[in-house]
Amino acid sequence: MTDVPQNPSTSSTSTSGPSRRQAVTALAAAGSLTALAACAPGSSGGSSASGDGTLRVSTWGNDSRLKLTQQAAAAFEKANPGIKVSVExxxxxxxxxxxxxxTAANDSPDVIQMDEAYIAAYGTRGALLDLGTVGDDLDLSEMDSKVLDTGKVDGKLVGAPIGVGNFSVGVNPVLLQQAGIAMPDDKTWTWEQFRDIAAQVSAKLGAQGVVGFDMYGAGAAEFGAWIRQFEQEVFPRDDETPASVANAQTYFDYADSLVSSGACPQASVQSENTTAALDASLFATNKSAFHLQFHTQISAYAAASGNELKLLRLPAQKSGESPRMVNKASMYWSVSARSKQSAAAAKFIDFMLTNPEATKILTTERGIPAIPKVQEDIASVLTPQSKIALEFSQAIASEVVDPPQVTPAGASAWNTEFTTLGTEQLFGRTSPADAAQNAVTTSKGML
Known part of the structure; x- marks a missing residue:
């Protein structure tokens, strides 16, 4: 997950995936959602995804991830001599x-790396194959069932979760030590305590250009985690409670208090940090003691900072309460509904998710594997920093609550919309009350 910008705003990853910097893609901007309906099984027109017999696999990511994916694909080809793979x-x-x-042209790749923000948009329009129909070619029986269920859309499994990420607090122990501050107890701390500690760091190290906490107030993942602590959801299922305006306002009020206390820098600095490359961000350059991210990103930050970084649980609203953290699917493997090589595609996904010849290459690149046996297989080959991420996931495994549903089909632009309204509030162009009303109205409108 190392290509994900520093403050992912999905509930993904993409881990997954989208961040405050994401653009509204052509999926929505070009009206392609309507065109996807033509891709449903049984529709007329279009060719197979891979007419020449080569299994086309689409991915996103940096060069490092691409090389690892190609190595794993080569291992799959060696184990399956009759199948050739092309990674796009x-x-x-x-x-x-x-x-x-x-997809609109009925020429989708056979295997599609899919993100939480878009899986429902594609899945509800029949563009993705129901993986429950592929038989023994794909065995996901040992995967965490709650994580596996996040790949279901309208009751069909249209995505196999590749790994999980936990939205958590990254911490630079070196900066805390320099500030004379002990490592917080993340089993008991609250958001108020977190703010006070961050403000102390800023006060002690501010002359060196160091802040306690780099940014907060315009990330959809932050907002989702905050609202969940009130046992509400931004995009609730039928049996869940939607976010209230009152609870949404507490999020924006808290963001303001971080700036006024000195815990976070001014809005202009936060905005610049948001658009910075990961290795140039405040946390990566040892200029911020705390940063929120999906936890496997800690390896990328550590590589940039040169320090061993730690992970902490999210603070809670009240001491002793659960922070209601979740296992979020970092991303998914899906199969095009029009692929003529669905069996080969299923075998490829199974190999990438379960076979040690692939998992020991990919390790935690796309998140912590959601299959316990795979976690055991890769543990011996992980870097020290990756082991910290794996051990963190294992430590909180018994504490996490059920993950939220994936972003609904009509809400793929939520991350961008929230970033805009959150940024307006940080700069004082709207009040916390108005920002809260706008956030709730916008999320409900997308449903």
């Missing part, structure tokens, strides 16, 4: 542009 890689924004175009 793009960066995040162009990936969705290309996928929308190819």
């Amino acid at each position: 890689n793009s960066e995040w924004t162009s990936y969705w542009d290309k996928l929308a175009t190819s």
